[in-house]
Amino acid sequence: MTSLPRNNHITPIAEAEIPQGNQLFPVFLKLNQLHTVLIGGGNVGLEKLTALLQNSEQATVSIVAEQILPEIYELTANHPQIKITQKSFSENDLDNADIVIAATANNVLNEQIRQAAHARKLLINVADKPALCDFYLGSIVKKGDLKIAISTNGKSPTVAKRLKQVLAENLPNELDTTLQQISALRNTLTGDFASKVIALNKVTASLVDPKPVKKKNFKWLIWGSIIFALAVALTALWYNEPGFRMYAENIHPTFYYFLGAGFVFAMVDGAIGMSYGVTSTAFSLSMGISPASASMAVHLSEIMSNGIAGWMHYRMGNVNWKMFKLLIIPGIIGAAVGAALISSLEHYAMYTKPLVSVYTLILGSVILSKAFKTAKKKSADKIKRISLLGLGGGFIDAVGGGGWGSIVLSSLIAGGRHPRFSLGTVKLTRFFIAMIGSLVFLTMLNGAPWSAIAGLIIGSALAAPIAARISNRISVKVIMVAVGIIVILVSVKSIAGFLMKVL
Structure with missing residues (x-):
């Protein structure tokens, strides 16, 4: 020995x-x-x-x-x-x-x-x-795998024993169950040390919250009160103010369609981290909007939603700044070039629309295949050409009205990058890319379907703060299957409509 x-x-x-x-x-x-x-x-x-x-x-x-x-x-x-x-x-x-x-x-x-x-x-x-x-x-307090040693530096064993009694009486025996559960969670975590610490900090935060349930209920009470107050105010205006009712009735129905669609698509994006652009574009094309106008609507609406999401990821420390620097400039350049190209072809929308529908059809198939693909436990070499990925992702995203998340985020994760930091970085860079693409579209396009754009902006902004919370209660696989099928069907409908006109 x-x-x-x-x-x-x-x-x-x-x-x-x-x-x-x-x-x-x-x-x-x-x-x-x-x-x-x-x-x-x-x-x-x-x-x-x-x-x-x-x-x-x-x-x-x-x-x-x-x-x-x-x-x-x-x-x-x-x-x-x-x-x-x-x-x-x-x-x-x-x-x-x-x-x-x-x-x-x-x-x-x-x-x-x-x-x-x-x-x-x-x-x-x-x-x-x-x-x-x-x-x-020393005097030892033992609760299962938890041990606390007490020392008085040899000055007073009696004091050490009294402290032991106090701790033993006040520390619950259930602490050992907590340790076993945290240990089991720790064994399931992947990624580097920093990401594991962040995940465990979130889990253990409730241990120092004296009244976590009451605090949570109070927060939902505030949100419920706000929604109820807005509902009462709108109802009162509708029945008591003819001017308000006339204004609401004169709003183009397209606004309401895109308001609901923007909300749903943003919720889906919050659940799986992608597909807002492709679903919004596919829906816009099915509503008769041209590819350039559809892409502009998507980019304008994503400024606010991705700004909120990017800020939240920044506050949570989920941004890899080295990756951000490699993505941002090439992504902006690709988005600007793509927006300029699709805008210059606005007069040929009849021909560009089926091409974009083919693109959304491919992305829908990719999303559907990802839903059934099982994760393989193997080490992957980290993707190194991040700048080139950002350039291509920004260009295709602007031309096709979406794909930044589907292309860039999927490639980063498949290339061995940490999912949490990849998602946070992609969301933050998406804010700047959406802003630059929108500026190019606004400069080059003479007209725009503002009712649809306003609906997407408001709907996605309303969904952004609650998307993450709601998504945790829904199966990601079910969402991806549903999104993939819907995008494929809408894209096929658009392509079939074009072929019927041509033939």
Whole structure:
């Protein structure tokens, strides 16, 4: 058995030279892998042995004493690894020891044991003699796998025992269940150390919240009150203000269609981290809007929704700034070029529309295939051409009205990048890309379906703050299947309509 690291300087320090304050360094020893020699079989020896076995039932202990209390035999009856030798102490008793505990009432014998232990460079605890100890046996509070050691630096064992009682009475036994659950969660986490710490911090935050349920209920009460107040106000205006009713009735129905669509598409995007652009574009094309106008509507609506999402990810520390720098400039360039190209072809919308529908059909198929693809436990080489990915993603996103998330985010994750930091970075960069693309569209397009654009902007903005919370209660696979099927059907309908006109 390999012994503990020894301290060559074991001579007691003069009282005047002892540093002020508690200089002890707490450690937890694996007593089941060490050999402890306990000299003394009286009441003090019984106390030390009880402390050892309470903290390590498999502790390997050799007891040497001339007189052995019957309680010690009873305590060790079910511990075959404990050896009892009834005899006088000799220095040879320490030959195979790792640590030593002297628990005799004979001060001369205790000093002899201490000298023999130090001669073998062994650490020793001498009962009731702090100045002679290399280490102390502190008071221990145990709750399953949780152990808390208390030390008074040898000044007052009584105070340590009282603190032990207070902690033992006030710490619930269910803490051990919490430890097991956190351990199980920790084993499921992937990614680097920082991401694991963030995930565990979120889980354990409730441990320091004195009234988490009441706080949560109070928050939902506030939101419910706001929604109820808005509903009452709108109802009152509708029935009591003819001008308001006339204004609402004169709003083009397209606004309401796109308001609902924008809300639903943003909720879906919050659940799976992609597909807002492709679903919005496919829906816009099915409503008779041209590809350039559809892409402009998507980009304008994504400024606010991605701005909110990007800010939330920034606050949560989910942004990889190195990746952000590699994506942002190429992504903006690609988006600007793509927006300019599709805008210049606005007069040829009859021909560009089926091409964009083919593109959305492909993306719908990709989303559908991802829903049934099982994750493979294999290490992937990290994608390195991030700038080129950003350039291509920005261009295709502007031309096709969507695809930044489907292309860039999927490629980053498939290339070995961490999902959380990839999602946060892609969301933040999407805000700037949507803003630049929108500026190009506004500059080059003469007219725009503002009712549809306004509906998408308001609908997606309303969904952005609650998308993440609602999405946690819905199966991601079900959402991806539904989105994939809907996008494919809408795209096929658009392509079929074009072919019927041509033929």
